[in-house]
Amino acid sequence: MTEARFTSSKKLTIIWIILIILTLSSALVGYFKLSGLYIVSFVLLTVIIKGQMIIDYYMGLKNVRGFWRLAMLGFIFVIPAIIYTGYVLSSSLTF
Amino acid sequence: MSEVVGDVLEEKEPLPGDLAIWFFIMAELLVFGVFFIVYVFVRSNNLELFNTYQLELHREAGVINTIALITSSYFVAMGVHAIKNNNIKQTGRMLLLALAMGFVFLIVKIWEYSHIFGASIHLSTNTFYTFYISLTFFHFMHVMMGMVILGALYYYLRQGGYSAENHQGIETGASYWHMVDLVWIVLFPLVYIIR
Helix, strand or coil: CCHHHHHHHHHHHHHHHHHHHHHHHHHHHCCCCCCCCCHHHHHHHHHHHHHHHHHHHHHCCCCCHHHHHHHHHHHHHHHHHHHHHHHHHHHHHHH | CHHHHHHCCCCCCCCCHHHHHHHHHHHHHHHHHHHHHHHHHHHHHHHHHHHHCCCCCCCCHHHHHHHHHHHHHHHHHHHHHHHHCCHHHHHHHHHHHHCCCCHHHHHHHHHHHHHHHCCCCCCCCCCCCCCCCHHHHHHHHHHHHHHCCCCCHHHHCCCCCCCCCCCCCHHHHHHHHHHHHHHHHHHHHHHHHHH
């Protein structure tokens, strides 16, 4: 039991560290006021990774099969994809 | 034995919390999703305006708030983990720490709003600020509601309302709080970072 408990809380902590690192990477993009499609792709990719981690590990849906996990993952994949499409279609972006 | 806790099981697990909260979460995500899509559409027709005024925002405040919400979600997840192990004290501590992070978010956001409103910027200043203020304030209200829920969870925990066998309420409240975090994870880069 102790082993299982330790592993699980340790996993939550590792995920928190990854989430913070990904957030700081986006923060650097903001700090240096970077722009362009490569940057947008990178930041939105971090959004998808962070969202997937929160849904699977913090919300606890990793081993939940069926509609609800797919619906939640749908949000975190589809919305960034639409945002990206919108940015691609915007004219003044430099690649 | 209830070793379900330790992420050991790989087979199908039941949905955490009350089913009703998941319908509520989906409805909330749909509303925010539509809001985000409209933002992108309007931005594409006002590119220069959005790019100019986005740079006036306090990106550091946005970063602090993102870290606060992510950390708060972490504490809530640790709280759920603790209650599954019947560690009531640890659950209480985690809920209080999550609430503290929620307060950090509110204080930073209020500071941000005070700067903006102090500069005579309001909803009708321009299209960018219409979106910025309405989107972030809508989310702000969700954070406040989430904090009320966390406070109620802490209260019922102290009353002996939760245990390893009976923790659905904590999972329900935790799911709502994670949703608030999830929305901010999209909102923050969309409004503050990408251009």
